[in-house]
Amino acid sequence: MTTHPSEGELQALLDGEVTYVDQEALLRHLRSCDGCRGELEELRRAFDQAIAALVVLDRPAPVREAHRRLVRRRSRGTWGAALRRAAVLLFLASTAVSAALPGSPLREWLATNGWENRPEGEEARRTVGAPTVLQPVPATAPSPTAVSVRPADGRMRVVLVRPSPGLRVRVLVADQERVRVSAEGGSSSPRFRTSADRIEVVDGDPGEVRVTVPRGILHFVLEAGGRRYVSKEGDRLHLSGTGPDRSGPELVFKVQP
């Protein structure tokens, strides 16, 4: 080798990722080049130092809990998917029949209102296959004080962005299909941003934020000010970060400053 190897080639040599032919050429060069030998040694020391330093970050993995959650999701997925398919087919069939019948209220409603005139401001539609990009909820007059979203793949994250200190939050489990977030009372309403698996409540100064979580949702967390407060395990909600951990079907807490 008449030219000095690049840093990348030396790294690949250290990692055993060069072909036999290239390795022989590199080693021949290194035998006669103090500069490249020094650089190789420096790369080796740096890599060893980085690997040794990373260990300080590590903590035990929650294997058992994670495995339990995966097993639950798998079993729900099998039955849930079949039930959902049956429910959707039944709904579509009955809707088609209703719309086709002369004089049916549904037929009359469709003719009067049209699909494009459905009310706005209350719901975000789930778009299958779309990336999770938050959309502001279109404002009607007055500004919406509640949104509801059907969770994507059984998952939902509710995030309170820049919550006012001491904001009261109520989270409860209910028999419904959508996650509903409402802001009640207070001096100013927050803005909402939603996507298929996320609802953000931004700014504002509501008296209370109320979150209703479907009983059947697979994965739910609530965060405020960058901190996780509530997660769902089975039918119960679990609260942490505001003193002793609590759990139950309904939790009320205040956002920590």
Add this chain to the structure above:
Amino acid sequence: MDVDSIFHRTYPRLFRYLHRLTGSPDTADDLAQESFVRLVSRPPPDADVQPWLFRVATNLFLDGARAAGRHRRLLASAPLDPPAPPLPDEAVEHAERVRRVRAALERIPERDRAILLMRAEGFRYEEIAHAVDVAPSSIGPLLARAVRRFVTVYSRPEGGNDDASE
């Protein structure tokens, strides 16, 4: 495919990788769970499962990091801790080492960070390249650069300038 066996073999390693990558144990667990869910729902036909899982997890992380800045803050930054009582000296030292390592990792672009951490897990260049969608011949230079940047920031004396040249 014995998913349970794969899970017990791979989850600890995947969690460690994702925790180092994201700085958040909750996010690491979320991403690991999602990767296994995808394994169950859409298993790879012929691929080696471990590199495949790391690839899925890495893509989930990079997709999140590429989204709006708000998503990056939640996925890539260290979690905020509530104020704590004074710690014994050993715990203070440990916390400081953790802070320095996290600061060094966060100075590395997300893709290069994933390359470094996958290499730390022992993956070959071809597997790493497949996970982060670059040519295998690019891994050596990118890895060397990531290592240098990490060590430069990590080794900086206390109170050093964050904009120090490398």
